[in-house]
Amino acid sequence: MSDTRFLDQGAPPERFARGWHCLGLAKDFADGKPHGIDGFGGKLVVWQDTQGNLNVLDGYCRHMGGDLTQGAVKGDEIACPFHDWRWGGDGKCKAIPYARRVPLRARTQKYPAVVRNGQLMVWHDVEGSEADHDVLPPELAGVGTEAYTDWTWEVLDVPSAHCREIIDNVVDMAHFFYIHFAFPTNFRNVFEGHVATQFMESTGRPDMDGAGYGDEGLVLKSEASYFGPSYMINWLHVDYKGFETEVILINCHVPTGPNSFKLQYALCVKKPEGVDDATADYIGKRYSETFKEGFEQDVHIWLNKAPVQNPLLCEEDGPVYQLRRWYEQFYVDKADVTPEMTDRFEFEVDTTKANEYWREEVARNLAKKAEEDAATPETADA
């Protein structure tokens, strides 16, 4: 059967991506306690020092491997629960209460950390490079002020898929119909440098009883950019039955192992005129629930699908291969990043035929449903 298409599952990369990764909302780490975060094949410890800075180190003590996330914050340092070795935010051991001196080699792995838009970002690079502040996600004007609701924060565990699966969504026009129940009417991608962007306009499907984005009254204009390998800012203009809202959705992840990651998302809403804070928060929570449904639909697909190195594409598909070429820049040594990976690339998906076919399919579904409803006898009095 030489005509059979071979599904190349390939092998996932042996390293984690170079770049900034978001670990959570800064305020959630600011309680004077150590916090454990699974990431990069191990565990990280996060704590706030007396100056209010957030520090991030490898979670295991270099002495005898004690779990620092179960230790205590003492002064500015994190103290190991096993033998009380004290580690500073710069990665150096500052004191060993029972020892004459601290060994010179007592340095552990430190993750350079920055708080951006109220979120804790850490730099990861297997080559151990200096953190590159030029490639941090942009500051969001107004976020963190009275003009916006507070960030929501949710985490979904994806225990058996590589995080490239979620990256692929950047170019996946058709899955918005099948997985998220929306008609993507406009769809465009631009990749350049460390940024990959998706522009989309969509309308909810009327045949899905409001599941996912499947609500005819829901019209989205969406601009979503990955700034580096793991952190996407999605600016959403949402029109729900004429009620317009500006939503900022953060879709980010931390790889936890060679084939697993934590999907995290945060959302805030520009408070609409004449709406009180409680109502604005409620609107934010409702949108967060809508996107939760969307992410869960994605996760269900990833946990059951095969990895594919050689996707077979049709004319209506987005530029999967070019997106992956862009993504590759974060998995090779900095010196091996080629111009092709970062050169500007623009792609306009032709959604006209797809939407014609989908409109027909939805019309058939609605007709069938109407027939079934008509055939069902009234049972209220039975």
Next chain:
Amino acid sequence: MASFIPSSADTLEDMLLYTQARLTQVACLDCLASVGVKKNSEHHTSIQWNAAALEACPEFARWDASPLGREIHQGCARLVASIDAAVREGHIDIGAEDGY
């Protein structure tokens, strides 16, 4: 060295096919930029820039120099017009070949 390692040589062929096949070089009518263009249909357009083309484009340079910088999605209208002209003159084949 690829990090996501394919297990078949055909996969490398596919990578080249989808990223490079049928790209026609289109020179901008207004500047020295030249980009690779593919059109699978009237409405579809794929534009592959390189560093030299980006440097040659005065529109992009103008945006780069503005205080807020250049928005990533900002395309060059002159280039789009040049591509449209190339299509009208029959320099670009419209249509996909088996999905690429």
